[in-house]
Amino acid sequence: MKSDMREERLRSRVRAISGFYQERGRMPSFSEIGEMAGFRSKNAVFKFVNKLERLKVLERDSKGRLIPGSIAAPVKMLGTVEAGFPSPAEEELADALSFDDLLIQNRESTFLLKVSGDSMSGAGILPGDMVIVDKGQTPKSGDIVIAEVDGAWTMKYLGKKGESVTLLPANPKYQPIRPKNELKIAGVVTAVVRKYR
Amino acid sequence: MKSDMREERLRSRVRAISGFYQERGRMPSFSEIGEMAGFRSKNAVFKFVNKLERLKVLERDSKGRLIPGSIAAPVKMLGTVEAGFPSPAEEELADALSFDDLLIQNRESTFLLKVSGDSMSGAGILPGDMVIVDKGQTPKSGDIVIAEVDGAWTMKYLGKKGESVTLLPANPKYQPIRPKNELKIAGVVTAVVRKYR
């Protein structure tokens, strides 16, 4: 088929722009797009950009300047493990997303902590993992929180029953903590990230 | 102290630029920076930008155009859980990083899968978690892989002993799999992400 070639050419051009944005953190100018895509005319770029806008690959902000559309997102979200390895056709349909957008709600109040100790290993949080902590959220019962109890910092489940508050480890080796004096909750664990290589 | 005020003003200006970049995915122009920072003169912006370049907050690419420096990274990496809640002073010293950069080595060959089933729960990978899979990496013994065995897709530890290959679950409920015919490995699990809210 001939339209395959056209589509492939479009795709590779989008890949070039996407790569440009990923590498340099800014959108290419029209002339730069022209170079990458092999246009001699700026007008060709202009029409091309309009098409990409229609496809939501690119967008424009309120000032009319180019900003990334779907190309900003680095990975594609696909099915489940059982569904297994996706076909190229399925890949096209998948949403792309950025981990930064996915995992961070409020950038100012969020930070990262490295886990040491195995007191939460029953909850799938292992030593060496990173936890994303939001200090801006109100902790609810059942949340995993970073708390200061009697001078020491720990990560535990927060258990509230009426007025009384308990900190529960997710490992039977450790005891629940019923804070004697005051309990300072520094933040709520909103996500866990583990890197293998 | 008086220099505190200056530093705070600088900081809030950097925050404004950073926020602009986070929101719109592009760097502000000089006049936009001027508006945000409260400059009436473009030259003030020019000098200000030069300072930020020295501080590596901003950089310039080969074409001399502004690209984000340290402000591109959305979260700060701090100490361990035991170290606990960091003081503002410590926060300044911490490296900022982006999850996208941290977790993805090759954007083209990487995708995301949702975990179903508890066969890897012993390794801290629970149902509902997301695993980041790189189909471009060569699987080694001990890696967690996505594999097709006799028609079905699973996630397991890869065990190699000489010539023989075994797929090992991380849950005693399940049996190791010794593939009868061929074994297709679709990719290596490079990271796990779990979101709580």
Next chain:
DNA sequence: CTTGACAGTGAACGAACGTTCACTATATAA
């Protein structure tokens, strides 16, 4: 065979951009 949509060339234009120059006000240090 024509008609129209698509893909691209080339030139022209105003606006916005980043840079530079000359000058002022306010602090800090000698």
Next chain:
DNA sequence: TTATATAGTGAACGTTCGTTCACTGTCAAG
């Protein structure tokens, strides 16, 4: 007190940007 760096104003300038117009070649459908 006199320098000297820092922080800012305001105007001018050349460059590059995105946009637009008129035109050409190519393919598919009527």
